[in-house]
Amino acid sequence: MPAVKNPGQKSNRRKRLFHNAVVFVCLFPGLLWGSSDVVHRAGLLYQRTEYAESLRLLAQDPAPDAASYLLSGKNYFMSGDYKKAIEFFEKALAISPASSESELWLGRAWGRRAESR
Numbered sequence: 001m002p003a004v005k006n007p008g009q010k011s012n013r014r015k016r017l018f019h020n021a022v023v024f025v026c027l028f029p030g031l032l033w034g035s036s037d038v039v040h041r042a043g044l045l046y047q048r049t050e051y052a053e054s055l056r057l058l059a060q061d062p063a064p065d066a067a068s069y070l071l072s073g074k075n076y077f078m079s080g081d082y083k084k085a086i087e088f089f090e091k092a093l094a095i096s097p098a099s100s101e102s103e104l105w106l107g108r109a110w111g112r113r114a115e116s117r
Helices: 007-027 029-047 051-058 068-078 082-095 100-115
Strands: none
Touching: 029 051, 029 068, 051 068, 068 082, 068 100, 082 100
8 A cells, every 4th residue: 555645744845945945045145145235345445446455355256247247357457457357357248248338348458458568
């Protein structure tokens, strides 16, 4: 005779999964929403021309996105490191290929790099 499953077993499993998901989000919010907060704070540093500090903050981002890479590239650009800037603008474009701002900054970086050779 086949074993009869407890009808509440499925419900308990769903509750445990939901509970684990809530705990994960509460313990590790940076993995889901950290990037926008990091980019915002790093952007404020960028606006104050504190490029090295902004880069330090962006390097701590657990889940960098296109905005994080774009801002890193802009920091490197403003610091005069055009090779690194190009690297980060290309990373931003790989994630968000339709970003005209990333294309603009990539073009600027290539131009400045060509001028400095």
